[in-house]
Amino acid sequence: MIDRIPSGFHPFVIPFLIGMAFVLLYCFGAMIRVLYELSWQDRKKFFLSLLNPKILLKDIKDIFLNCLIHVPLWKRNKLFGYMHSSIAFGWFMIILLGHIEVLLFVPGRINLFYYPIFFNYFVAEDDVTLRGSLLFFLMDFFLLMIMSGIALAMARRVKNYMFGVKRMARPTFLNVVGLYSLWAIFPLRWLAESFTAHISGGSFLTIPANWLFRQFLGNELYMLPTWWAYSIALCVFMCVLPFTRYMHIPAEMLLIPMRNAGLKVRSSRKGFARVEFFSCPNCGVCIDACPMTVDNGNVKDCTVYLTRQLRRGNEERIQEISDKCLLCGKCEALCQVGVEGPGLRILERARRDYTVPFNYPAADKSVDKNHKVLYFAGCMTHLTPSIGRNITELLRKANIDFTWLDQQGGLCCGRPMFTAGRIAEAKAIVANMEKLILESGCDTLLVSCPICYKMFREQYNLPGVEIVNYIPFINNLINTGRIKVEKSDICYVYHDPCELGRGCGMYDEPRKLLGRSAGIAEAQQNREESICCGGSLGSLSLDFAQRENMTKAALDNLYTSNADAIATACPLCQATFARYADRPVKDIAEIVNQQVI
Amino acid sequence: MIDFGFTLSKSSTVDLNKVDRSRYDQLVKLVPTARMCMNCGSCGATCTVSEYKGMSVRKVLTGIQRGEDVRPMLSSCMLCGKCTMVCPRGINTRNLVLTLCKIYD
Numbered sequence: 050m051i052d053r054i055p056s057g058f059h060p061f062v063i064p065f066l067i068g069m070a071f072v073l074l075y076c077f078g079a080m081i082r083v084l085y086e087l088s089w090q091d092r093k094k095f096f097l098s099l100l101n102p103k104i105l106l107k108d109i110k111d112i113f114l115n116c117l118i119h120v121p122l123w124k125r126n127k128l129f130g131y132m133h134s135s136i137a138f139g140w141f142m143i144i145l146l147g148h149i150e151v152l153l154f155v156p157g158r159i160n161l162f163y164y165p166i167f168f169n170y171f172v173a174e175d176d177v178t179l180r181g182s183l184l185f186f187l188m189d190f191f192l193l194m195i196m197s198g199i200a201l202a203m204a205r206r207v208k209n210y211m212f213g214v215k216r217m218a219r220p221t222f223l224n225v226v227g228l229y230s231l232w233a234i235f236p237l238r239w240l241a242e243s244f245t246a247h248i249s250g251g252s253f254l255t256i257p258a259n260w261l262f263r264q265f266l267g268n269e270l271y272m273l274p275t276w277w278a279y280s281i282a283l284c285v286f287m288c289v290l291p292f293t294r295y296m297h298i299p300a301e302m303l304l305i306p307m308r309n310a311g312l313k314v315r316s317s318r319k320g321f322a323r324v325e326f327f328s329c330p331n332c333g334v335c336i337d338a339c340p341m342t343v344d345n346g347n348v349k350d351c352t353v354y355l356t357r358q359l360r361r362g363n364e365e366r367i368q369e370i371s372d373k374c375l376l377c378g379k380c381e382a383l384c385q386v387g388v389e390g391p392g393l394r395i396l397e398r399a400r401r402d403y404t405v406p407f408n409y410p411a412a413d414k415s416v417d418k419n420h421k422v423l424y425f426a427g428c429m430t431h432l433t434p435s436i437g438r439n440i441t442e443l444l445r446k447a448n449i450d451f452t453w454l455d456q457q458g459g460l461c462c463g464r465p466m467f468t469a470g471r472i473a474e475a476k477a478i479v480a481n482m483e484k485l486i487l488e489s490g491c492d493t494l495l496v497s498c499p500i501c502y503k504m505f506r507e508q509y510n511l512p513g514v515e516i517v518n519y520i521p522f523i524n525n526l527i528n529t530g531r532i533k534v535e536k537s538d539i540c541y542v543y544h545d546p547c548e549l550g551r552g553c554g555m556y557d558e559p560r561k562l563l564g565r566s567a568g569i570a571e572a573q574q575n576r577e578e579s580i581c582c583g584g585s586l587g588s589l590s591l592d593f594a595q596r597e598n599m600t601k602a603a604l605d606n607l608y609t610s611n612a613d614a615i616a617t618a619c620p621l622c623q624a625t626f627a628r629y630a631d632r633p634v635k636d637i638a639e640i641v642n643q644q645v646i
Numbered sequence: 647m648i649d650f651g652f653t654l655s656k657s658s659t660v661d662l663n664k665v666d667r668s669r670y671d672q673l674v675k676l677v678p679t680a681r682m683c684m685n686c687g688s689c690g691a692t693c694t695v696s697e698y699k700g701m702s703v704r705k706v707l708t709g710i711q712r713g714e715d716v717r718p719m720l721s722s723c724m725l726c727g728k729c730t731m732v733c734p735r736g737i738n739t740r741n742l743v744l745t746l747c748k749i750y751d
């Protein structure tokens with residue numbers, strides 16, 4: 050290959066250079082801003098992580114697997130994964146191969162960084178080109194791969210059920226411009242390379258096209274306009290990139306090292322959170338995942354719209370979106386980039402001002418100090434008293450002495466206050482509760498509400514006290530032979546409560562316990578894809594009437610198992626389901642207690 | 647004063663012509679379901695903090711319509727949500743309390 054243009058320059062590269070300069074400067078500025086917004090501890094942590102070879106290696110691996118190969122999307126749907134990785138990985142390979150070509154054939158030009166992009170225009174084939182035929186083949190191969198991905202993307206616009214993701218966020222005007230310019234880039238590149246293929250060579254895609262076009266078009270005439278068009282398409286794409294969802298490409302490359310460095314969101318708007326909401330590619334997975342979107346309602350309150358409004362700074366919408374969410378955590382569990390939908394919303398709620406202060410009402414409560422096991426039922430259990438009764442009966446059958454901390458009612462763990470964003474007020478509840486629990490002198494805190502359990506695990510500091518959920522506790526009673534159960538022939542479908550499953554990662558223990566005392570069936574969507582019952586205290590603004598359809602949709606999912614009855618491990622799920630269910634809804638404690646022999 | 651062996655308690659008359667209902671009106675605008683309360687008292691009966699501070703959403707709602715200061719009650723609410731679960735009218739009582747905590751000045 051030899052240089053064809055002595056100056057190594059042509060005006061058509063100017064649009065590309067403008068776009069490139071703009072996008073690089075913008076991203077650099079944005080990165081400086083984010084780093085500036087971090088607290089100095091976080092900034093230090095981040096920079097130190099970049100010096101740690103182990104974390105650095107993980108960063109590179111994660112960026113490769115997530116941003117280029119899109120592994121999480123492949124797991125969701127093969128075609129969906131292929132569409133994204135063909136474009137991302139194919140584009141990356143074309144850029145990489147372009148650089149290799151320049152280094153190999155015209156090493157003197159490597160400092161001109163538009164050269165690898167427009168290589169075929171600037172060179173001509175000579176007799177040693179055979180060395181490059183493998184490269185030419187690969188170039189065409191990856192171009193074909195990208196174009197197949199784009200064809201899939203186009204088909205998806207027409208037939209949107211194709212990838213198992215039904216709904217997408219409505220694109221904004223700039224997103225549409227970005228999308229069309231992205232779609233245009235690769236066919237234009239193919240045309241441009243085809244028109245020059247008789248000069249600079251090509252492979253299976255470009256040479257036949259070149260031959261075809263030559264049959265009825267004069268080659269030289271169409272050469273320049275297509276290179277211009279290709280360069281302009283690149284320019285348009287790069288110029289709109291910062292204002293579209295495509296900003297997720299650079300943002301994710303910052304998000305991954307920051308997350309690997311152990312950074313956490315501390316504000317809903319700045320620093321790490323900013324990187325997080327710019328990393329959302331609007332894939333729409335969270336729309337189908339969200340229990341609020343049943344019958345196409347509340348679609349605009351999903352996490353994808355939260356990220357969009359946070360980018361825009363639309364205060365009214367941000368507030369509405371933050372207050373409505375059930376905080377069930379499903380969007381976060383399924384999100385490929387790990388946008389913390391619930392966490393960001395709690396931080397957003399924490400920005401509100403309240404004029405009436407909170408005074409902890411139960412400060413003079415005292416506790417019995419006689420027993421090592423302290424049972425805390427939680428306030429919701431007082432609305433489903435059978436759970437408390439069955440658990441205490443089980444404890445008596447196992448000859449365990451215990452104190453029932455809130456038998457008279459009147460104590461809250463503080464989680465509802467916490468999820469409402471009144472963090473300082475929740476801490477006041479926590480401090481008072483910690484004092485009371487430590488005063489009791491217990492060594493085991495037995496909890497039967499998963500909402501409380503999550504709160505105790507994450508926000509309480511109780512030295513010397515083991516916090517156990519009743520499910521593993523009862524499993525342990527059976528393992529050690531303190532109680533014996535026999536299996537009934539009723540078949541239950543187990544509903545994973547959000548706070549126990551996604552919230553605490555407990556999926557197998559309840560199934561094990563239930564399986565010991567009854568038959569067990571699985572719903573279509575279970576475990577991390579379990580659907581919130583709709584009763585969650587996480588939502589501030591959803592009214593009773595608005596929740597009805599959510600509960601019914603969650604029940605329909607449970608009915609897919611054809612089980613005789615529904616089993617759950619949360620008082621709130623039980624109370625919510627019982628309202629509309631056509632079959633019994635029982636807590637696991639009750640099922641086990643009935644089967645004790 | 648002559649000691650009759652009994653005293654008269656302070657009058658609890660509420661002069662509705664003089665009561666400032668603006669706070670209630672503001673609340674109803676933000677939490678429309680507040681208007682649906684039928685004073686059944688379920689919320690107070692189940693309230694986690696009623697045994698300590700006499701909290702009851704019913705009393706809060708009647709209180710602000712009579713121009714009483716309901717802040718001591720509001721400030722004791724732990725937002726546990728039990729009242730929402732039992733309200734037969736489906737009133738979003740937690741949001742009602744939170745909203746009042748915001749608009750009181």
Ligand code: SF4
Pocket residue numbers: 328329330331332333334335336352353356380383384385386387388
């Ligand atoms: S928040 Fe996550 S799941 Fe939702 S659109 Fe963005 S990337 Fe997809």
Ligand code: SF4
Pocket residue numbers: 338339340341350351352374375376377378379380381390391
């Ligand atoms: S946490 Fe649950 S309710 Fe909230 S946006 Fe995510 S999926 Fe929807």
Ligand code: SF4
Pocket residue numbers: 426427428429430460461462463464465498500501502504586621726727
């Ligand atoms: S966590 Fe919620 S349901 Fe459990 S006791 Fe506390 S307030 Fe009640």
Ligand code: SF4
Pocket residue numbers: 689692693694695696701702703722723724725726727728729730739740743
């Ligand atoms: S949310 Fe407040 S008012 Fe309602 S039951 Fe709980 S403590 Fe009482």
Ligand code: SF4
Pocket residue numbers: 682683684685686687688689690703704732733734735736737739
């Ligand atoms: S339970 Fe509901 S309807 Fe009854 S008094 Fe309380 S708020 Fe009013």
